Amino acid sequence: MNDTNDPSDLFPSGLHRLDMIPATQATDLLASFQCGQDVLDGWLATRAATAEKLGMARTFLLIGPDRKLDGYFCLSSATLMRDRLRRAAERQGMPGHVPAILLGRLAVAETLHGQGIGSILLAHALEQACRAAHGPAAAAMILVHPIDAAASRFYAKFDFRPLSGSEPAEGIEPAMYLPITTAAKLVMLFRQ
């Protein structure tokens, strides 16, 4: 990696364009990104770099052949918790929480919708999550908060399961999860 903000310098001859780059190294691309969801565009433009610097979230950018931003995703850490009876369960020696990797956002440029870019981004997100989960700090699952019903359907196609009752209000999609073991098997298929 280099320290430039010029995306053309990030992909010297011979380097695979599919490689992800940290958001802090391509700030010029962030402000112009449009995925069709203002909240996802706004976060990338105004908060991603700060989250990166503070160590709150890692943002990865997918650069297209035209050197524009095809999409992005961000990862951070999270925990699945027992809501009720947690203390009682813990007293009995049962786990009260499960460490997880949180797929906080995943967005595709609006002009590329319907072309399979979201699946590529998700494959990369699973790979990065598996790397993190198999590092010194373990994680057993990948969590996501789908932005809407269409997003829930997208994740379900990759075996994410809804966590019933995790939604904070009616009309909001429940969180979903994928076991890290399943994710690792999908990553192996993507990399074959």
Added chain:
Amino acid sequence: MKQERLNLRASSATVARIDQAAAALGQDRTSFMIDAATARAEDVLTSRFDDPLVFVSDAVFDEVLAHLAQAPDPSAEAVDRIRRARLTADERYKRSQ
């Protein structure tokens, strides 16, 4: 888009404060309140994307633990989709040398 009417009650002091702020931005009261409330709603609804704690019932938690213990293989659909993603990636993001 279908429009709906909102009826609100607030103290005179609150309304005066809102009007001052709206005037400072060159907006009328309605536009200011809708903009402010919309921004707040988006903040609330999107803050969950970063929420590091997800709470579920005891029953759901135990179902998840059992699922994790199975170390499940991916479904046929997921396998198909990830393979197609690989093909799409190879096609769009060719090596540049």
